[in-house]
Amino acid sequence: SQQGEEDPQALSIQEGENATMNCSYKTSINNLQWYRQNSGRGLVHLILIRSNEREKHSGRLRVTLDTSKKSSSLLITASRAADTASYFCATGLGSGAGSYQLTFGKGTKLSVIP
Amino acid sequence: DVKVTQSSRYLVKRTGEKVFLECVQDMDHENMFWYRQDPGLGLRLIYFSYDVKMKEKGDIPEGYSVSREKKERFSLILESASTNQTSMYLCASSFPLVWREGPDTQYFGPGTRLTVL
Numbered sequence: 001s002q003q004g005e006e007d008p009q010a011l012s013i014q015e016g017e018n019a020t021m022n023c024s025y026k027t028s029i030n031n032l033q034w035y036r037q038n039s040g041r042g043l044v045h046l047i048l049i050r051s052n053e054r055e056k057h058s059g060r061l062r063v064t065l066d067t068s069k070k071s072s073s074l075l076i077t078a079s080r081a082a083d084t085a086s087y088f089c090a091t092g093l094g095s096g097a098g099s100y101q102l103t104f105g106k107g108t109k110l111s112v113i114p
Numbered sequence: 115d116v117k118v119t120q121s122s123r124y125l126v127k128r129t130g131e132k133v134f135l136e137c138v139q140d141m142d143h144e145n146m147f148w149y150r151q152d153p154g155l156g157l158r159l160i161y162f163s164y165d166v167k168m169k170e171k172g173d174i175p176e177g178y179s180v181s182r183e184k185k186e187r188f189s190l191i192l193e194s195a196s197t198n199q200t201s202m203y204l205c206a207s208s209f210p211l212v213w214r215e216g217p218d219t220q221y222f223g224p225g226t227r228l229t230v231l
Contacts, residue, residue, distance in 0.1 A: 029216065030216030041225060043157075051216075101217065102217050104156050
């Protein structure tokens with residue numbers, strides 16, 4: 001079952017601009033994670049935010065989480081051509097039958113034009 | 115650095131063949147996962163394992179089986195490959211979940227692009 005849904009599906013920006021991607025989910029979660037995937041490769045973990053956190057930073061990345069709206073956003077500041085990739089959010093329940101699993105969205109494809 | 119390796123980057127098999135996809139991790143992770151990734155469908159969990167010889171079905175286990183005889187190795191088996199199993203297969207591993215904190219970060223291998231003719 002698909003839990004997270006990213007928006008937009010695709011995003012094209014100029015180098016130096018900021019990129020914002022959103023993720024909405026349906027059920028209560030214990031944490032939400034963002035991953036990046038370069039074309040044809042495996043996924044790389046970017047950041048994990050717990051349900052009791054509202055904002056987290058890592059370098060040029062800023063993630064927010066609003067559990068009341070069941071949504072998260074990933075902001076990449078001062079984008080570079082190397083940021084061109086697909087970005088996925090993944091939600092974790094933390095208890096019950098699905099507690100080992102992360103459920104991934106379908107991703108946002110980001111293109112950064114030099 | 116965590117390293118997750120997969121036995122092949124590209125694989126071409128014929129319908130009806132038995133296919134083995136191997137995944138090895140070097141971080142002593144308890145959990146290992148197999149996903150398939152298809153355009154427009156995202157990542158879907160096939161099977162996962164939280165300990166040696168333990169396995170649990172994911173969202174789409176039909177047509178697949180798995181084996182985990184050693185902690186570092188998790189194999190995905192297609193008993194009789196079919197064309198609808200043409201896909202990108204991704205293996206991942208992680209530490210155990212932390213109670214009430216949810217699943218830990220997953221580390222992915224580079225993927226195996228399987229084509230079934």
